[in-house]
Amino acid sequence: MTNIRIIKTCPLNLGFLEDNLEINQSKTPGLCGLDGKPTPVAAALNSLTGADSATEAMSHARRDYLAEIYRLQSSTEVPVTTTAVAARLEVSPPAAVKMMRLLAHEGYLRRQPYKGVRLTPKGEREALRSIRRHRLLEAFLVTVMKFGWDEVHTHAHDLEAAINDQFEDRMDELAGYPARCPHGDPIPTKDGRMPALSEASLLTFPVGTRGILRRIRRHTPDKLRYLAEIRLTPGTPITLLNRAPFDGPVRLKTPVGEQVLGADMAANLFIEVAT
DSSP states (O other), X not given: OOOOOOOOOOOOOHHHHHHHTTTTOSOOTTSSSOOOOOOHHHHHHHHHHTOOHHHHHHHHHHXXXXXXXXXXXXXXXXXXXXXXXXXXXXXXXXXXXXXXXXHHHTTSEEEXXXXXXXXXXXXXXXXXXXXXXXXXXXXXHHHTSOOOTTTHHHHHHHHHTTOOHHHHHHHHHHTTOOSBOTTSOBOOOTTSOOOOOOOEEGGGSOTTOEEEEEEEXXXXXXXXXXXXXXXXXXXXXXXXXXXXTTTOOEEEEETTEEEEEOHHHHHTEEEEEOO
């Protein structure tokens, strides 16, 4: 009798591949869509939404890089360096080089030797898709699910890879078609356009400036909780009363009284000047 050997095949271990590329290792806070690996909750949602876990895991990792490159290139005209991307994602430079070469090969990035990269139109579309989904999730979690604005960043990232476009559209509807996330960051449109912004960091304005707080940049849960305690949330009118030299404290007037903030925190408050 002929012996028949049964060979078991093993699926591609994407977790191993991501670990070797050092993708999403640090859970960097406050970057709107750039941290953490999918949790069991996200895995369970895959079965409800029809998302393919293997495909989504890698595309999600790619979009993390694309979203961060989008943020970096939005503030400069020069190419984005590997060092800058690695620092923002808290991965090693060799890991960033591997991923960025992969993205360039797939047509998402345009490389400039010895200078850096810029997103191609294809890469920008994917970056904005990632940013839109993350910020919509944050808005949904606060508006519909009643989470605190200091809780939603990590939850939103965990859920990004677990939902599909149909789920995203329903979320948008239930949340009331929000234009901004709870932290004030603009939500890209479904057709891939980022709304124009008219606000700037509080520290770029002179003493006496009056404006409306529109967004909090590079936030962490503890800072968000503190800002909520002192009623400094998007939509709040503020007046810059005083600013000490040499990166000293900043004094503000708000509807509930005067507040004093450190220069680092004040720099992350973006206001629209009242006209």
